[in-house]
Amino acid sequence: MTETCACGEPGHIIAEHEARMAALAQRMPGEETLYNLSDFYRVLGDSTRVRILFALSDGPLCVCHIAEFLGMTQSAVSHQLRVLKQARLVQGRRQGKQIAYALMDEHVQTVFAQGIAHITERHGSDEDGEQTGE
Amino acid sequence: MTETCACGEPGHIIAEHEARMAALAQRMPGEETLYNLSDFYRVLGDSTRVRILFALSDGPLCVCHIAEFLGMTQSAVSHQLRVLKQARLVQGRRQGKQIAYALMDEHVQTVFAQGIAHITERHGSDEDGEQTGE
DNA sequence: AGAACATATGAACAGTTGATCATATGAATT
DNA sequence: AATTCATATGATCAACTGTTCATATGTTCT
Numbered sequence: 001m002t003e004t005c006a007c008g009e010p011g012h013i014i015a016e017h018e019a020r021m022a023a024l025a026q027r028m029p030g031e032e033t034l035y036n037l038s039d040f041y042r043v044l045g046d047s048t049r050v051r052i053l054f055a056l057s058d059g060p061l062c063v064c065h066i067a068e069f070l071g072m073t074q075s076a077v078s079h080q081l082r083v084l085k086q087a088r089l090v091q092g093r094r095q096g097k098q099i100a101y102a103l104m105d106e107h108v109q110t111v112f113a114q115g116i117a118h119i120t121e122r123h124g125s126d127e128d129g130e131q132t133g134e
Numbered sequence: 135m136t137e138t139c140a141c142g143e144p145g146h147i148i149a150e151h152e153a154r155m156a157a158l159a160q161r162m163p164g165e166e167t168l169y170n171l172s173d174f175y176r177v178l179g180d181s182t183r184v185r186i187l188f189a190l191s192d193g194p195l196c197v198c199h200i201a202e203f204l205g206m207t208q209s210a211v212s213h214q215l216r217v218l219k220q221a222r223l224v225q226g227r228r229q230g231k232q233i234a235y236a237l238m239d240e241h242v243q244t245v246f247a248q249g250i251a252h253i254t255e256r257h258g259s260d261e262d263g264e265q266t267g268e
Numbered sequence: 269a270g271a272a273c274a275t276a277t278g279a280a281c282a283g284t285t286g287a288t289c290a291t292a293t294g295a296a297t298t
Numbered sequence: 299a300a301t302t303c304a305t306a307t308g309a310t311c312a313a314c315t316g317t318t319c320a321t322a323t324g325t326t327c328t
Contacts, residue, residue: 014196017195020193021202039179040252041249042179045179047169048286057161058154058157059154062305063304063306064304065148065151069155073288074304075290075307079287096295097303097305098305099306107255111248116163118241119167196274196275197275197276209319217316231274231275232275
């Protein structure tokens, strides 16, 4: 399987690479952590859910209002709220017939804001990248 | 479609919700921004890619070493590197027969580190969440 | 030029995902 | 208790995703 790359010439990059790999094995977070991390990102990796989170960034809203605001079906919103709820990103509080959803904590908002910063700081929207470098 | 929720009773939450919705419409980032944001997260939303990013967090590695380190096929790694490259998260520099991949900039590492922080700060790994609140 | 190595890429396939539709649950109002 | 409104949920289906296999591209060495 692990096709060991045979080029073990001294002074070559291979040397440092292998040193790094040894160090990495130490620092490598547990399988579970990495899985949770990617899972967390996966939840944010859908524009509908991102829009829902943004809709809640100013305060709680009930499902029907989220749906109205985003121009979506109540069902679709509800399904996605369930995902966000399981990921502990939002929280629902019943108020009469309605259920007001809110962001779980400020932490979510922080991460979210940083994401937007990361995107916008790329000064624009040129998104290619087909050259290998060199 | 937008089933307008009829309960317009004064003093009810509906009032503030609708006020918020008006304000939101202003703050709402452009469609493109939100799409880019979720797209960015989507790339991080896969454990293989997260593991690759982590493997590069200590310095460049060539494809075969990444594959060896993660116990994956060269092909699978290469495919994912392409995704990461298009998302401008990594960068490849040819060095002889090999191509050393590296994280694009420190910004990536920052975002990445924050993600790990967000996960671990949840003190453990209890992941349910089936109650609506109340 | 030819062989060997490193990486990229296209096709194919299984597994996952998000929206829709129909319907169930649950709360308030009559 | 029956009706109405608000939300949740299960089934279904099309679209997408990640891996594998086979093969192409590109580099080095002889």
